[in-house]
Amino acid sequence: xxxxxxxxxxxxxxxxxxxxxAGAAPGHFVLVDAVSIPLDELIAPEDSVLDxxxxxxxxxxxxxxxxxxxxxAPEP
Amino acid sequence: MTxxxxxxxxxxxxxxxxxxxxxxxxxxxxxxxxxxTRVRLPFGEPAWLATRYADVRTVLGDPxxxxxxxxxxxxxxxxxxxxxxxxxxxxxxxxxxLRRLVARAFTARRVEDLxxxxxxxxxxxxxxMVAGGPPADLVEAFATPLPVTVICELLGVPxxxxxxxxxxxxxxxxxxxxxxxxxxxxxxxxYAYIGELxxxxxxxxxxxxxxxxxxxRDSDDGRLTETEMVQLAAGLLAAGHExxxxxxxxxxxxxxxxxxxxxxLRADPALVPSAVEELMRYVPLGVASSFARYALExxxxxxxxxxxxxxxxxxxxxxxxxxxVFDDxxxxxxTRAANPHVGFGHGVHHxxxxxxxxxxxxxxxxxxxxxxxxxxxxxxxxxxxxxxxxLVRGLRKMxxxx
Ligand code: HEM
Ligand code: SF4
Numbered sequence: 420x421x422x423x424x425x426x427x428x429x430x431x432x433x434x435x436x437x438x439x440x441a442g443a444a445p446g447h448f449v450l451v452d453a454v455s456i457p458l459d460e461l462i463a464p465e466d467s468v469l470d471x472x473x474x475x476x477x478x479x480x481x482x483x484x485x486x487x488x489x490x491x492a493p494e495p
Numbered sequence: 496m497t498x499x500x501x502x503x504x505x506x507x508x509x510x511x512x513x514x515x516x517x518x519x520x521x522x523x524x525x526x527x528x529x530x531x532t533r534v535r536l537p538f539g540e541p542a543w544l545a546t547r548y549a550d551v552r553t554v555l556g557d558p559x560x561x562x563x564x565x566x567x568x569x570x571x572x573x574x575x576x577x578x579x580x581x582x583x584x585x586x587x588x589x590x591x592x593l594r595r596l597v598a599r600a601f602t603a604r605r606v607e608d609l610x611x612x613x614x615x616x617x618x619x620x621x622x623x624m625v626a627g628g629p630p631a632d633l634v635e636a637f638a639t640p641l642p643v644t645v646i647c648e649l650l651g652v653p654x655x656x657x658x659x660x661x662x663x664x665x666x667x668x669x670x671x672x673x674x675x676x677x678x679x680x681x682x683x684x685x686y687a688y689i690g691e692l693x694x695x696x697x698x699x700x701x702x703x704x705x706x707x708x709x710x711x712r713d714s715d716d717g718r719l720t721e722t723e724m725v726q727l728a729a730g731l732l733a734a735g736h737e738x739x740x741x742x743x744x745x746x747x748x749x750x751x752x753x754x755x756x757x758x759x760l761r762a763d764p765a766l767v768p769s770a771v772e773e774l775m776r777y778v779p780l781g782v783a784s785s786f787a788r789y790a791l792e793x794x795x796x797x798x799x800x801x802x803x804x805x806x807x808x809x810x811x812x813x814x815x816x817x818x819x820v821f822d823d824x825x826x827x828x829x830t831r832a833a834n835p836h837v838g839f840g841h842g843v844h845h846x847x848x849x850x851x852x853x854x855x856x857x858x859x860x861x862x863x864x865x866x867x868x869x870x871x872x873x874x875x876x877x878x879x880x881x882x883x884x885x886l887v888r889g890l891r892k893m894x895x896x897x
Contacts, residue, residue, distance in 0.1 A: 438556040442843035
């Protein structure tokens with residue numbers, strides 16, 4: 420069986436470099452020149468990444484199901 | 496190269512009593528020559544003070560620095576009482592669990608929905624102020640009721656009760672303006688008041704933010720304790736009272752004392768958003784620095800080895816004037832393009848109300864420029880009364896004419 424994967428993206432035009440995601444999910448986001456970048460675009464499901472996406476004030480982070488592109492976070 | 500701690504002397508901090516919105520020149524000297532320095536605050540153990548932009552961002556953003564570790568320590572601070580719980584005393588993942596519950600109410604998108612209402616409030620307040628004729632106190636007539644009405648409507652707190660909770664919310668930002676007993680009493684009153692509003696929502700559910708918190712609490716998946724809910728709501732109410740309220744008159748003061756920049760802004764109101772960012776960078780709102788972060792392991796910072804267990808405070812105001820990041824940092828430039836200031840902090844505790852405050856500040860500045868083209872101080876500048884004994888700098892009153 421293929422395990423589920425998530426695809427994590429950050430929209431650099433929306434990100435204001437608050438550093439919230441990099442602090443809430445340190446293994447997953449890093450700030451480069453005041454813009455957040457996901458360390459890995461494809462990840463195993465992980466709660467802290469959902470938390471980061473829900474906490475981003477700009478809704479710049481999207482977590483999708485890698486298989487079908489369904490948005491997992493943030494909630495609409 | 497790593498310095499040993501004997502090389503630096505311990506300085507009393509804050510370096511001086513606040514004078515208007517001037518930043519003590521010692522910040523610039525330290526940033527250049529001793530980016531991490533030992534300081535002793537009026538209360539608590541000695542600390543490191545970070546003044547460089549890069550180091551300030553590390554202290555606030557790097558998980559090796561902790562707020563939760565301040566609990567149980569005699570935290571360096573300028574307030575007599577120590578904040579021992581609440582959102583600002585937590586680290587991820589507990590912090591994230593709590594913050595997530597309210598974060599979505601403060602996203603840029605949700606805040607945008609509130610803008611028309613904020614404009615309407617601003618217009619009504621200015622109608623009333625103009626009808627009363629000059630002079631008027633801008634603090635009382637405009638800068639206070641605008642953010643207070645916005646945060647009350649968002650939370651679902653009756654604006655009519657303002658007379659009760661406005662006094663109490665000062666306790667959250669008081670250093671010496673209130674006695675420790677009075678601070679405790681006011682905070683208890685504020686919690687009791689929020690408790691009443693919550694009890695009411697358990698009888699009659701509402702769809703405001705307080706109602707949403709009550710639902711999150713009562714869905715009973717252990718996400719939120721009763722105390723956490725009350726503290727969080729009280730914190731939002733008080734923060735919504737004491738920050739933007741102070742910053743609006745500060746912005747007006749800076750603009751009135753920089754007439755050339757004010758003229759540029761009047762000529763091109765499209766500059767308002769960048770002007771608000773520049774004013775956020777330029778105004779050293781805090782009297783001191785951030786809340787202390789404790790190193791969880793040895794960390795090399797600013798040429799110094801900060802040992803595990805040592806507290807560091809980060810100066811947002813010094814970081815915002817770092818020439819490594821901002822060209823000609825002591826100059827107010829309302830058209831400054833890149834402006835990654837840390838006026839709202841950085842990292843997981845980055846101000847949850849930042850988007851809301853930005854929107855309110857934009858609405859306030861735009862409305863004042865548009866409606867009061869002749870806005871000016873109604874008293875000579877030296878007669879302005881500044882607050883004292885508070886965490887933030889600001890005007891007690893701001894008599895203006897137009
Ligand atoms: C111009 C206005 C404001 C300024 C300059 C400001 C500044 C800040 C700063 C610097 C921090 C971080 C403190 C630290 O890390 O040590 C912070 C945190 C916070 N602010 Fe604001 N703030 C403003 C408006 C507001 C408003 C309107 C609200 C309420 C809706 C608010 C609620 C909070 C809360 C709850 C935190 C703690 C967040 C956390 O610990 O995760 N602030 N603010
Ligand atoms: S939380 Fe959002 S705005 Fe802040 S750094 Fe991460 S992606 Fe950027």
